[in-house]
Amino acid sequence: MLFLRTITRASKHAAVLFFLLAASVLHAADSAAIRGTVTDPLGAVVAGARIELLGGHVIIATAQTDSNGHYSFNAPAGERYTVRVTAPTFESTVSNSFFATSGSGATVDVVMATKTLTQEVTVTATGRPTPTAQVGASVTVLTQPDYKYQPEVQDPLRLVPGVQVTQTGQMGGTSGLSIRGGNTNANKVLIDGVPANDIGGAVEFANIDSVGIDRIEVLREPNSALYGSDALAGVINLTTARGTTPLPLFTYAADGGNFTTYRQEGSIGGTYRNFDYYSAYGRMNTQNSIPDAGFHNGTYAGNFGWDPNARNDFRFTTRHLNEASSQPNAYLLYGIPDSAGVQENDTYYSASWDNHATDRWHNQIRYGGLRLHYLYNDYAATGIYDPDLDVYLGAPVTITGANGYTVSGQAIFQYGASYGSSYPNFYVAPSKRDFVYAQTDYQVNPHLVALGAFKYEDERGTTQDSGLPATSIERGNYSYTIQLAGDFWNRLYYTLGSGLEDNGLFGFAATPRASLAYYLARPSGNHLLSGTKLHFSFGKGIKEPSIYYQSISLYDMLAAEPGGQQLIAQYGVQPIGPETSRTYDGGVEQQLWNGRARINLSYFHNEFTNGVEFVPQAALIAMGIPGGSDPAAQFGAAVNSQAFRTLGFETEIEYRLNSHLFARGGYTYTDSVVQRSFSSETAPTENPDFPGIAIGAFSPLIGARQFRVAPHTGYFALNYAQSKWNASLSGTLVGRRDDSDFLTDAEFGNTLLLPNRNLDGAYQRLDLNGDYALTHHITMYANLQNLLSEHYSESFGYPALPLTLRAGMRFTFGGESWSRK
Template sequence: MLFLNSVRVAPGVRSALAVACGLALSGVGMAQAQDGVEPVVVTATRHDTRVSEVLSDVTLIDSQEIRQAGATTTLAALLGRQPGIEFTQNGGPGGTSSVFIRGSNSNHVLLLVDGVRVGSVTTGSPTWEYMPLEQIDHIEIVRGPASSLYGSDAIGGVIQIFTKRGEGPLQPFVEAGYGTYNTSALSTGFSGSKGGLRYGLQVSNKRSDSFSAINSPSSIYYNPDKDGYQSTSSSGSLSYSPLKGHEFGVNYLYSDGWTRFDSGGISTPASDDYKQKETLYSVSLYSRNQLTDIWTSTLRIGQSTDDSRNLDNGVRSSFFRSTQTQYQWQNDFKLPVGTALLGVERLEQRVDSDTNFAVNKRGINSILAGWSGHVDDHTLQVNARQDNNSQFGDKATGMLAYGYQLASNWRAGLSWGTAFKAPSFNDLYYPADAYGDVSNPNLKPETAVNKEASLHYEAVGLDVSITYYQNDIKNLIQWAPIDPTFVTTYGYTPSNVASATLTGWTLASSGKMAEYKVSGSLDLQDPKDDVLGKTLIYRAQKAAKFAVSRDIGNMNVGGEVQAYGRRFVDAANTQALAGYALFNLTASYRMTDGLLVFARANNVFDKKYVLVQDFATPGASLFVGMRYVLK
């Protein structure tokens, strides 16, 4: 257990973690067969596929796990508990967050909401901190390049959020809770279905006094006040199926919130009231029609906005609005062997801002094709995509994956895939500022080639896998001084000068052991800057995660642990953050058929740790609440 020795935790904590990892990652024979339906995912192939038939490295976060995460958990933190994923957060909830898949950059992750791209086209990254867990039904994670399915940005992987849909009789609900840092949450809504009609609507409000974002008195931004936040969100769906095989519907998600943050300088003191306001919106209209026995056509029109405003003492100091509009036509054909995919897409991206971008819009036209299927013990998936970007022209990507059933419970897989990321509007068109910073309209897309191998053990109620990957990323965009000696200017400009090689192993397990539901993972990764030969900043080379829960009558109790090795905060790897381990506890009790009370305790040992240099993290916290569903 060399990894545990590198994490600076107490001996008792270290022993507990060792036992936890051992339980999660060994002892296959302890599992018991469980009745149930095998989960189906969409993101890895763009059509319904059973998890055991998927050749990509995938994780499904179901609605129960999302509910257990509680109102005090952010989306980034929930994702960070999954295999192969890390996150950072600048202060408390609402603080700027980043999500890293397999050591790739945060802007190498594509975020979809019900099939629609969501994120900022100026920064090139999703705005994780304002994506509300309360409106999410389930999440699918695909690790590894997926541009052959989704185009730009999917170098590290794809995360797709699915909002809630109605099912069964009308069920109104209300949920309320309160916890540490004067945190309160309230949600209400209803859902159901009747005949061919399905419907659902949810609204939520969450607020907290939180804590000071900056914890370093030496920082010029230090202001020991409480940097609270507030968020209001809603989501809804409505669909109608007049005939079997035909469905027309609409989904939407809306989130509006603000958070206080510490900033300042010579002309803007840290004691000022700085506030970031953010509005996220996503809507999707679709028509899914089975036109023949073998042909299903899906038409989708979607739009998302990411509206960001910074306020200083109530006065707006900056404004950026990203709008992405998508038109998709996907056709799935059931062939004598496997399923074929053929689709066309149009993506329009636009920036509106009080900053005068040289160019504020671009369009991307795409065509994609693929096939996946089984022949005896062999499974194969092939995908190809061509994107034509109005800024830099054509980009082709592809993917080839092969799986072989070694035995009834064992299968092996190999895959190869390419990906790319288009430069952001900031990279390409941000105007020269007072400091001499200037964008570069001649930038090329970042590109990646990924190779991986995997081995799976699958039985009823248990899944164990080990995956090795190597992702070579070229033409990475890096902002650097125009004049390295700072003789003539302090300005920065971006260029395609960097490259990185991401290699690693992920060991993951989930299932049942006796009466316990368990999941665990161990990541050993080496994300390297090829130019410097150093580890990329804020990436841990070693991470272990474990969760266990059990039903005892009407009660469910559970515990979680996440442990990370040291992370560097500078490219030269001269400054490191200590490794850490966090323990969380959950409990719920079903008082009646419709009434559930629950509690969640995070960081129960009040561990002092740092995610981002100079930024604070939450201490021990408790949140309790109740949920009532009228049946």
């Protein structure tokens, strides 16, 4: 009996033990291992940091980093978390949210921000997330507070050193962005990894609304090694916001202002287990301040993600815009608005898979597409008709340039039927791009990362003018990238890489790139002077020509002419090919006053060669090509014939005066010189009223500055933030620029041409933004642009908006984090 009772008792204990072991195993199966490494902005590990795992605002678990900066703990699987890290001399830093699964857990590395100036992370400069402190390239990161309540992306870009935005008129007028004196179509623009450039590099910034844009990165130098064609002068990367809150977050904002302006914007975003979602729509309407200049833009942005586990992220993004704008032309030069308009219907989309095969090995595959539909319509002949000349003239005007020269008369506005013109007429340019991008990068050791990438693009496009056959092209482009990045002793940082572009039009081209950053003194919040950083970079860029320029190739035109081969040889004309660039820059960055201030001084030297230049009909006639011998001759031709260099320096300063007030500003000097210009060589122009002054009617003269590139530009911003109040005062300062009025007088002469030098006047645009939180859910805000109502033109003859005021309210509902009991 005793034996039996002993066996029975042992069986009960065994059963209890088995149950406990089984429960333990089941619990382990339902738990996730969360680990990571904490480093400072220079990559040095942070030991003794406190780690908190947060489920919403509730602390689930705590840990501490060891001597190698590592931490780890277990947590219930199947939940979404964030990690908060605190340590002496650093700002409290919170990671992005992540979904933890029992199988793979999660690896969450955290880069801590200093208590001085926030260290942002860039992807654009290196192809993988890298703190800007470790980058030798010139890159600026803007986040949503930098462009709060500003409807257009081009507005915050005005407050970036080395960047100049030029708009032909008011909202809806063509807007281009020049980086360090480069042409406005020489920048690669990415929206969630999708190239937004039309075939040949053009991007219409007037149509890019800020709705849904979470951050903007601006790389102020070529990076064709990573991004291939069009990254000739710089790269601009726009990223769509993601949903981050367990409960859906709804926002709605509405405002109105002068010039019959109103804007509405709404969004919804959130997370559900391992899914996140975000959708936003905004619409802007205005009539502007001059006749026939209405503009509206409706934009939708979406970002949807699925994380089956912590090592894989599937994501789909899309952006669609529908824009229509009247195009009054150079109203100050003709005195009459044109009866023309532009319509665009554009879509950008991508599907991507990010995979962390191991803690060291990362892969990415992205498929993306672009659909651009551009239509220009000149609905009716406009102007004062002269039956003897069969032309339409502008109103009598007197035009004075900022250089003091004045002309008076009537310019030819449009041409009649005898010149082959008919109304309405149109120009249509639809284009498509599909691409596949694959990247793999491997961390060989804590101080070395190797990256390789491949991209294939299929580009198709068409251009057609009224009365002419359509021109269609298709290009299949291949790009290859190899890159090494790393550091020595967490003090010297380098990036070395090269791209190989195999373009369907111009063939192979190599684009090497290198950057270095070295810290003479590490950043510190305890010294008057610290964080002394030397930086240097070199790069080559390449750009494919547009469909339109390819369709009006001067080489093809001459080859079809009798005796054309002799002219080709005489003028050294080549088939349309790539534009190229080479740039060097270097400088020093210094932190001051215990890290509360930062100053950066950079020198740059850019060479732009083989630029595609428009050759007007007058130059073709001067070459011996009769104007009517080829239908395309009346529209001019294009040839790789322009070369220019830009050199100068940039300064930027940031200063955190106190916890509420932050100031920043910058100044750029740009010395731009045209070294070669086919149009200037073959068709020099002179206004008989200004004898002895050579004028570039259609392009700048050799030895002169690039049109619309200001030698002196600057900006400043003063931001104030308090519990309920926010305010920002910013200014854009632009000096005088060279330009042309491009006018022909009523006698087909040059008496209305003004000298190019300093034709465009300097201007100072001040903007003021502010908001006040009435309640947790309701905020009042106002946006004032051109606060002093200064009359100026960014492009000669196109008046900018005077004082504009928009005021409205923003409503926010939901989005609160969940709580645990």
